Amino acid sequence: MFEEISEEIKNANKIVFVTGAGISQESGIPTFRGKDGLWRKYDAMQLATIDAFHANPKLVWEWYNERRMNIFAAKPNNGHEAIAELENYIDVVVLTQNIDGLHQRAGSSKVFELHGSIVRIKCTVCDYQNDVITNFEQIPPKCICGNMLRPDVVWFGEPLPQNVWRQAMIHASQCDVMVIAGTSLVVSPANTLPIYAKQNNAFLVEINPERTIMTSDMDYSVRDSSARVLPEFLSIFKS
Numbered sequence: 001m002f003e004e005i006s007e008e009i010k011n012a013n014k015i016v017f018v019t020g021a022g023i024s025q026e027s028g029i030p031t032f033r034g035k036d037g038l039w040r041k042y043d044a045m046q047l048a049t050i051d052a053f054h055a056n057p058k059l060v061w062e063w064y065n066e067r068r069m070n071i072f073a074a075k076p077n078n079g080h081e082a083i084a085e086l087e088n089y090i091d092v093v094v095l096t097q098n099i100d101g102l103h104q105r106a107g108s109s110k111v112f113e114l115h116g117s118i119v120r121i122k123c124t125v126c127d128y129q130n131d132v133i134t135n136f137e138q139i140p141p142k143c144i145c146g147n148m149l150r151p152d153v154v155w156f157g158e159p160l161p162q163n164v165w166r167q168a169m170i171h172a173s174q175c176d177v178m179v180i181a182g183t184s185l186v187v188s189p190a191n192t193l194p195i196y197a198k199q200n201n202a203f204l205v206e207i208n209p210e211r212t213i214m215t216s217d218m219d220y221s222v223r224d225s226s227a228r229v230l231p232e233f234l235s236i237f238k239s
């Protein structure tokens, strides 16, 4: 099994990782749709849309505050670290749906955050945005212009940051190997990235303990956790 993947990775010039909540699961951050996923406990439409935010900003902010505390206390795991270390051997780009910043904290230098960042906040009206890692005294926090601040994440129905998405499509179209780790691939447009890679005849590898809706489009599926499998990818270069 591993030999075919090893050959593809060794011969690649550029490897693109498409990551999702599952890669941070072993850092103690819950997924959305998995066994203990957030969307099993909470209604996405009441927490992750702009309408929900305007209807009940306090509720949405309380939910994000709790997640911010958990994420800030979390540490990158062996999966994040292996991807970061791969940069010593090959051109690596990370296209992540995660908002937790763990790829950057692990040391990856080319990370594109498709769904924004939980560290960053922005004004709902003016251009103000800033990174904040402290608690907010007032909920919802207010901008100096008097309007509400919100987390700079992408909610359902909102467009992805255009420049980030453009770069993501370009990198996906240029890679030789795409590794899709810890994502259910149900959310668009992020789930179209493997199609861009396939158009360049890239080798597609999925790392996920469960099947996904795109498993049949993969060249290879590894049914295991990313923190276990990704260090093995790194060992291909070390051996």
Ligand code: BJW
Pocket: 019, 020, 021, 022, 023, 025, 026, 031, 032, 033, 034, 037, 048, 097, 098, 099, 115, 153, 154, 155, 156, 157, 158, 159, 160, 181, 182, 183, 184, 185, 186, 187, 188, 189, 207, 208, 209, 210, 212, 224, 225, 226, 227
């Ligand atoms: C492991 C593991 C381990 C576990 N190791 N693996 C119908 C109505 C309304 C909208 C739509 C609709 N149909 C389509 C849409 C579009 C919508 C969409 O895709 N919806 C689908 C759900 C149907 N998309 C959007 O709205 C996007 N915007 C858009 O399309 O804009 C168009 C537009 C253009 C121009 C102008 C205006 C608009 C935006 C999507 C934003 C998604 N936002 C969220 C929340 C972000 C902020 C936050 O975190 O609070 O992003 S939702 C949530 O899902 C989050 C994630 O990034 C995203 C993807 O989830 P992910 O990462 O795949 O996680 P899971 O939980 O689904 O999967 C985890 C996987 O890991 C599982 O497979 C496990 O098995 C695996 N796993 N342990 C490896 N140890």
Ligand code: ZN
Pocket: 123, 124, 125, 126, 127, 128, 143, 144, 145, 146, 147
């Ligand atoms: Zn403002």
